[in-house]
Amino acid sequence: DKIQHADITISAVSPSQYPDDGLTEIVLAGRSNVGKSTFINTMVNRKKLARTSGKPGKTRTLNFFNIENELFFVDVPGYGYAKVSNAEQNKWGRMMTDYFATREELALGILLVDFRHEPTDLDIQMYDLYKYYDIPVLIVATKADKIKKSKYNKHSSIIRKTLEIEPGDKLFTFSSMTREGRKEIWDEILTYVGD
Ligand code: GDP
Numbered sequence: 231d232k233i234q235h236a237d238i239t240i241s242a243v244s245p246s247q248y249p250d251d252g253l254t255e256i257v258l259a260g261r262s263n264v265g266k267s268t269f270i271n272t273m274v275n276r277k278k279l280a281r282t283s284g285k286p287g288k289t290r291t292l293n294f295f296n297i298e299n300e301l302f303f304v305d306v307p308g309y310g311y312a313k314v315s316n317a318e319q320n321k322w323g324r325m326m327t328d329y330f331a332t333r334e335e336l337a338l339g340i341l342l343v344d345f346r347h348e349p350t351d352l353d354i355q356m357y358d359l360y361k362y363y364d365i366p367v368l369i370v371a372t373k374a375d376k377i378k379k380s381k382y383n384k385h386s387s388i389i390r391k392t393l394e395i396e397p398g399d400k401l402f403t404f405s406s407m408t409r410e411g412r413k414e415i416w417d418e419i420l421t422y423v424g425d
Contacts, residue, residue, distance in 0.1 A: 264308065
């Protein structure tokens with residue numbers, strides 16, 4: 231497929247540091263440990279572009295990954311990590327709403343949920359936040375290799391029902407181990423990126 235590599239990373243602690251080259255942005259949100267870093271690395275065929283878990287502390291930066299000068303993946307700090315203070319959570323919320331409310335480059339919000347589990351209240355809030363700001367949403371259900379194919383429908387429908395996903399919103403299963411879903415998700419993402 232077309233996109234293979236991501237090169238430049240910008241870690242922004244304030245909006246003045248957000249890139250200004252006007253590329254389309256795809257934002258990625260999900261609970262800590264959902265597999266978001268692994269997802270990003272698999273999508274761009276890099277082992278260590280996004281740092282994988284163990285370090286949920288950094289709650290205040292947006293990481294912009296420039297993908298072949300075509301688009302940015304914007305990685306937002308994972309939520310739901312128990313040890314984060316209320317003050318930190320509020321900062322996170324303000325950073326997200328500032329970004330969502332003002333960012334014209336933002337074309338798509340990806341919400342990652344664990345395919346094995348019922349989405350949490352925070353997942354529901356995240357979905358609703360995208361909806362509130364009229365951001366098109368794509369659901370990615372991670373760690374699909376952990377679920378038998380015969381249970382896919384059941385798990386998909388629990389996720390759809392719990393998030394109250396609107397009928398037009400797409401849900402893709404994904405596994406970094408088998409790379410299931412990678413191509414389909416790229417095809418979908420690229421429909422949001424102008425040439
Ligand atoms: P993050 O906190 O959302 O960035 O999560 P990570 O990408 O660090 O992944 C959290 C854990 O889930 C790690 O131990 C990964 O190896 C594991 N993981 C991530 N993706 C998959 C997957 O598709 N399948 C399986 N079985 N494990 C995964």
